[in-house]
Amino acid sequence: MTVLDTTVMDAVAACAVAAKKAAPALAAAPDEAVDAALGEMAARLSSARQTVLQANAEDVEAAQRDGMSSGLLDRLRITEQRLVDMAEQLRLLAAAPHPVRETELGELPGGLRLLERRRPVGVIGANYEARPNVTVDVASQLVKSRNAGVLRTGSAALRSATVLTDAVIAPALSDVDIDPDAIQLVPSADRAAAGALVQLPHLVPLVILRGSGDSTRELGRLAAQHGVRTLAHADGGGVLYLDADADLDLARDLVARGLDRLGVCNRLNLLLIHRNVYDSALPGILDTLRSLDIRPSLPPHDHALGYEWALDADRESTVTIAPVDDLTHAARTANEETSGLAATIVTANPQAADAFMAAYTGTGVFWNTTTRLLDGFKLLGVPETGINIDKVPGPRGPVTYPDLCLRQYAVVPRP
Known part of the structure; x- marks a missing residue:
């Protein structure tokens, strides 16, 4: 491993440690606080509008100099209308019902009850490329599902993502007394950060992968080698x-x-x-x-x-x-x-x-x-973290906040 790789790994690990430390408080946050945080994010998209648009304009200008295609530029660009749409999606997400945390499944012999509980994963990673709106989409889904997160985006969208994290997401969490460290953005644009994110199974056991097919598939293989599970969105069409x-x-x-x-x-x-x-x-x-x-x-x-x-x-x-x-x-x-x-x-x-x-x-x-x-959003009325096309049991199609949980069986005495 090179010195640069070590530096990148340390930066990603530091984000993961901070997110894991903040995860229990987010998991225990009341519904009202979680929804209020999402509402504050929507409000701050408006109040920080000029800062967000300026950062995004710089990202777009740099991408144009680098010869980015028109389709990818469209994904990178944040417009006034897209900010309005992002805020409306946050408000709708805030108003969406929280999943039932505990369901009684039946009775067992010996005076026992069987319950099914939904628990947060803990810390979920996300790797995505030149789509700064995904920063808000994923962060909001994680907060609604009470999972902390480590987000990593590429160099093309890093300015926009940084402003969205620092001026919208973090202060919105702080406003409702949720630890803002719960949502981390990896500060490095180095591609090695994506690889580092899928090599921390004890800190980030699940990573959402979005991006071009070959690179996402390679990250999926690397994650499997290190015992990290993935929700991959590699291919479409x-x-x-x-x-x-x-x-x-x-x-x-x-x-x-x-x-x-x-x-x-x-x-x-x-x-x-x-x-x-x-x-x-x-x-x-x-x-x-x-x-x-x-x-x-x-x-x-x-x-x-x-x-x-x-x-x-x-x-x-x-x-x-x-x-x-x-x-x-x-x-x-x-x-x-x-x-x-x-x-x-x-x-x-x-x-x-x-x-x-x-x-x-x-x-x-x-x-x-x-x-x-x-x-x-078009099908379910809430933003997605990605579209899972795997042929395995679990969330398939647009993955949204109710999918980002673990099932736990609990057996307790009958009252």
Whole structure:
């Protein structure tokens, strides 16, 4: 290990130690204090608006000099309206119900009762790239679930994330007598900090990973080697299937709605068209893509069918188009060739919709609407920490505060 790596590891470990020390007090905080803290964060997004926007403008300017793509710049940028939206999401989260902490499951022999309790994890880490709003999203979810946190973002968003932590999150916690050390932001932009975060199982046993596929998968492997569990959001890419009975005007509208932002995981990535309507539907689809300045990738393809364009800074304004034999072929393609994030069918045939939705095994499936709806706030009314597409028991899809807990069985005497 180099001297630099040691320095980075020490910085991450110091954040983890501080968060772990503050975790018990946050876990014991009353509901009213937790919700008040979220309300204070919303208020401080307004009062610290100019400071946040200035820091973000500096991040964006630096990223533009470095040649960041337009889609990634869109994710990095905080606007006045986005600040308003962030504050509204915090207020809605504050008003959302707290999960029941204890549920009685039944009775056991010998005069005993069986209870199921929900407990915070303790300290949860989060690694994410150039999306400063995620700093608030994740921090607020952790506070609502009563987990302390260690957040790490890349150099592109570090100024914005630092201001959001120092001017919004920490003082909001202090205002309601919750230890502000409960939410830590790693002060280093060094990429080694991400690796350090997943090597501290006794301090940070669970880490949320968001980012590009390859780097996130590598962090997941490193975490496994060190006994750290992860909720990974490595891959995305929405699939839209035009059935033989599709309304073509609706299909064109959904194509446009699925491409309103290019740097997000749930955007339209792969467009599958039933072979019987491929020739008739394609010209209108191409017109729609042309109006959006999106390049179609048509057969024969020189890339994997499910290649995720959002992660390709040079070619993110691209959608893959391919014909399929029928809805079974479409579902199989979505299952086997893509990440399994989300797919939608466009059809006027309810039986076809039911069959496609039964055959697709991914995280979100939709009928006559866009995969852009696969989002914690749009589906559940609260921000998400990420979208988990793992095929294992546990939280799947948008991960929100009720998911960030551990189940504990308790056996107690009957009164």
